[in-house]
Amino acid sequence: MSSYLKNGTVVTDTVPSIVSYGTAVGRMEGEGPLGSCFDYVSEDSGFGENTWEKAESRLQQHAFEQALLRGSIAESDISFVFAGDLLNQCTGSAYSMRNNGLRFVGLYGACSTMAESLAMAGLFIDNGIGAYCAALTSSHFCSAERQFRFPETYGGQRPPTAQWTATASGCAIVGDHADPPYIRAVTIGTIIDMGIKDANNMGAAMAPAAYDTLRSHFTNTGTCPEDYDMILTGDLGLVGSEILRDLFLQDGVTLGERYNDCGLMIFDREKQDVHAGGSGCGCSASVLCGHILGRVQKGELKNVLFAATGALMSPTLVQQGESIPGISHAVHISSESI
């Protein structure tokens, strides 16, 4: 049974384990600095499908299958799937999971979905609800750009603050095993809107939410940044990351080198034309599942605080002149159960 502390923070008691994980990405992500970490890299951005939406569903299926494969887990052993994505009505997830018989809890947390789904999966397992729970999300550059901004063929100019939606998916499977990585605690975030109205500056819109969630997590658990080897946001990009550092500096807290952002890790900003960095649900999902979890498993990293961030905007509301609310959820992942 989990222990609720306060202000969104829950500590696990049985310490659920991330028993497996899988990733799938597009060609450009495969050519990035983490390319060798990913299980499946497709040369075909259509993933064999004839629409971008179906391509995203297929991409997500690949990540899910890789996670099952790595853990030698049968699909039918998954008790609950927690999944969501950026597409309208979360069809990336709904169509990837249709007719497979799995029990499906649809989430919407924009690019915070990997932390949201992992938090839910962890809490379910911590309380004995199911044998294995999957946390799953995806994003696809082409489906996202058309939906949120412009179709690629329009050739719109991207400002320097813009981030590049990663074509990527990650899946983590949580179970009641005795092996690391463990989910030690989660902090569910609150929706913060500081008035940013620029849909090409998501980092600035999300940074205050990341700050609030991380600060809540530190306060509620009585920890500080130094208690973690790595504090990982996703996906604030260059602009949002600097704002986050500044917000903590105002409290006299230096995040330092232990802090990084998935949006800054997945692409090489010098060689790949991604402006302020990567974004999309699949960015933090694939970086976490492809690059981080294995290192925690081996004990190279002991304590990781993973705080995925989401901009809860819609093109409709941005066009109506509304500002963009952000949210961030945090999950403390550890190589040690105590």
Added chain:
Amino acid sequence: MSSYLKNGTVVTDTVPSIVSYGTAVGRMEGEGPLGSCFDYVSEDSGFGENTWEKAESRLQQHAFEQALLRGSIAESDISFVFAGDLLNQCTGSAYSMRNNGLRFVGLYGACSTMAESLAMAGLFIDNGIGAYCAALTSSHFCSAERQFRFPETYGGQRPPTAQWTATASGCAIVGDHADPPYIRAVTIGTIIDMGIKDANNMGAAMAPAAYDTLRSHFTNTGTCPEDYDMILTGDLGLVGSEILRDLFLQDGVTLGERYNDCGLMIFDREKQDVHAGGSGCGCSASVLCGHILGRVQKGELKNVLFAATGALMSPTLVQQGESIPGISHAVHISSESI
């Protein structure tokens, strides 16, 4: 600590209580057969706002406030909010909850969201995660019609199978109290797509999912329809309800008069021009919270099986010729804790 049975069904052990509930609806819903049940009926479909999207957020806030008021619960006592809606990127919920400091778990289950959120809230409280959890959802006729079909001013013809999106919101607050209604069990559904491609026939698309979830619930808990005073789907409407009855008849099971559908209850199909009935997240939410929970509280209804249903379609995928997946989640609500 909850008991996981199998195939999506979880039985609560501490038997969480729905300690309060609130509703808000538009004028047409107020003129319907359940009009007197709702806490707040607005004569203004804009709810004082200048866009339909903001109107929906305001509507949702009204339902939330009514639930806090009825239960004499301070907003700050809500540990977690589980919410979602039909709007792209679930902005109805995100904008209604922004900057209020509450911990927010965004869900997407289309019109199944009231059951999904109530299930999550019930399981959190059953496992001691938080003091109070809110389950909240909404829909607005004008925001939904423009987004999913056509703007109202277009004057498109509606076929007889079409349902009318209710302008309505419902909120249930779950806590660890000793008073009914109690949440006794939940069954999380699986995504079923039987090939329906008509976005004006959602009932047919969702009925197989409702059948699967209800059948799973009966099997997993060892119960039958006769064990419930009321089996309530939402929102299959006329077409979907008849399909559901037929599917059970093929198993030799008669749902009979204990079966009803929120989409058939919220409007008077003879006097109100709603074709196959009501729909939208807010339809089942407002019928449950406005009409049903009070009767369970008084003991007029002993056991209600509430199975909200969602069509996980997007206009993009329907226009691409894809079929419409459905999902349904069930919550067993009872006046008795054992």
